[in-house]
Amino acid sequence: MTKKIKVKTTLVEMDGDEMTRIMWQMVKDKLLFPHLDMDIDYYDLHVKYRDDTDDKVTFDAARAIQKYGVGIKCATITPNEDRVKEYSLKKAWKSPNGTIRAILDGTVFRKPILVNNIKPSVSSWKKPITIGRHAYGDVYDNFEMNIEQAGKLEVVFTPANGGRPQTTLVKDFPSAGIVQINHNLEQSILSFAQACFTYALDEKIDVWFSTKDTISKKYDAGFRDIFDREFTKDWKDKFAKAGIEYFFTLIDDAVARIMKTEGGILWALKNYDGDVMSDMIASASGSLAMMTSVLVSPNGWFEYEAAHGTVQKHYYKHLKGEETSSNSMALIFAWTGGLRKRGELDGTPDVVRFADMLEKAALETIEAGIMTGDLLLLAKKKPSNRKVNTEGFIDAIAVTLKKILND
Ligand code: NAP
Ligand code: MG
Numbered sequence: 001m002t003k004k005i006k007v008k009t010t011l012v013e014m015d016g017d018e019m020t021r022i023m024w025q026m027v028k029d030k031l032l033f034p035h036l037d038m039d040i041d042y043y044d045l046h047v048k049y050r051d052d053t054d055d056k057v058t059f060d061a062a063r064a065i066q067k068y069g070v071g072i073k074c075a076t077i078t079p080n081e082d083r084v085k086e087y088s089l090k091k092a093w094k095s096p097n098g099t100i101r102a103i104l105d106g107t108v109f110r111k112p113i114l115v116n117n118i119k120p121s122v123s124s125w126k127k128p129i130t131i132g133r134h135a136y137g138d139v140y141d142n143f144e145m146n147i148e149q150a151g152k153l154e155v156v157f158t159p160a161n162g163g164r165p166q167t168t169l170v171k172d173f174p175s176a177g178i179v180q181i182n183h184n185l186e187q188s189i190l191s192f193a194q195a196c197f198t199y200a201l202d203e204k205i206d207v208w209f210s211t212k213d214t215i216s217k218k219y220d221a222g223f224r225d226i227f228d229r230e231f232t233k234d235w236k237d238k239f240a241k242a243g244i245e246y247f248f249t250l251i252d253d254a255v256a257r258i259m260k261t262e263g264g265i266l267w268a269l270k271n272y273d274g275d276v277m278s279d280m281i282a283s284a285s286g287s288l289a290m291m292t293s294v295l296v297s298p299n300g301w302f303e304y305e306a307a308h309g310t311v312q313k314h315y316y317k318h319l320k321g322e323e324t325s326s327n328s329m330a331l332i333f334a335w336t337g338g339l340r341k342r343g344e345l346d347g348t349p350d351v352v353r354f355a356d357m358l359e360k361a362a363l364e365t366i367e368a369g370i371m372t373g374d375l376l377l378l379a380k381k382k383p384s385n386r387k388v389n390t391e392g393f394i395d396a397i398a399v400t401l402k403k404i405l406n407d
Pocket of ligand 2: 275276278279
């Protein structure tokens with residue numbers, strides 16, 4: 001038995017719900033604990049325990065990430081009315097991701113995991129395209145109104161310091177219509193820019209940022225100017241040293257260029273654009289089970305998770321005793337992402353190396369044709385392809401990992 005690798009600083013672990021909770025335990029037992037000596041600060045975000053603690057456990061977990069710097073999270077149920085009944089909850093608690101994001105003040109980055117036997121739908125994409133989505137304002141926090149008849153719509157801005165209110169005509173409606181008013185905050189846009197530059201520097205990839213600045217000369221151009229100012233002030237030299245670039249371009253141009261790029265970039269997008277484009281990138285790159293997600297806070301805190309949910313349908317099959325073939329790739333990559341970051345922050349290259357080796361083992365397993373049902377449908381057809389069940393997939397990765405580590 002070789003000596004276990006020591007993870008120097010405590011890791012914050014957040015356990016979750018349903019099928020992902022089952023895979024989470026297997027990943028720890030079969031892929032992590034046999035090789036790592038880790039101190040874990042554990043938070044059980046199982047929906048029932050969140051309910052028992054009046055959701056205090058979620059807040060405690062977020063504060064633990066602030067304390068230690070790196071957290072790794074399993075998927076969790078965001079309760080709706082059905083879930084309140086199913087688990088006899090006191091109420092429909094808020095989304096844990098929303099709560100944690102609000103406390104850490106972060107931006108979410110989503111990046112597909114690519115394997116050589118599943119080709120992205122866009123043939124030029126060779127490396128992953130990461131989406132950095134601003135998670136504040138725009139249509140998600142807007143004002144809307146039905147206009148029933150002809151008339152004037154005006155907005156009034158009243159300064160908080162008692163200055164004179166300013167009235168501006170929005171539209172002189174000739175007849176009935178509809179209205180939408182969006183807003184954003186300079187501080188939020190600045191945090192978004194800082195998170196994107198931090199992420200890109202960390203991953204050593206170029207940043208593209210795109211808005212419709214030619215048409216929206218204050219709002220979208222305002223985003224552009226904040227990014228430009230922040231880049232020139234704090235990042236230009238660091239980017240030059242790392243050999244990476246930042247550029248802004250009109251969103252139409254970015255959309256056209258993205259189809260011709262090799263990938264390997266961070267595409268920063270406003271809230272709505274990021275919402276829509278991340279689904280396009282996920283679908284064109286493969287499946288939801290192959291999409292990683294990390295919350296990067298401008299304060300230097302990191303939270304890693306899978307982009308998918310708790311895979312409820314598979315869990316119900318599992319409860320009935322039926323065999324499942326759920327894919328644990330994104331959960332494994334949440335752990336490797338967190339471990340690699342921990343290793344970098346602690347200056348422990350053997351932990352970074354372990355994260356690299358585990359990812360390599362997982363990728364090689366799929367590339368050897370051993371995969372779960374979701375991937376079998378997408379992979380290049382080969383006689384050696386073999387569908388395995390949930391546990392069989394993790395077992396196969398464990399075998400490959402042992403081989404790689406002993407080489
Ligand atoms: P989901 O868990 O993402 O699953 C939707 C479908 O995608 C599954 O039924 C499955 O398709 C496929 N899928 C997703 N992950 C997979 C995996 N690892 N392996 C194989 N197939 C996978 O979304 P949902 O069922 O709509 O949501 C379930 C719960 O998750 C909800 O309570 C929601 O609140 C929560 N949720 C949590 C997070 C989070 O914590 N980050 C994110 C989203 C949703 P097939 O059934 O066709 O095989
Ligand atoms: Mg979307």
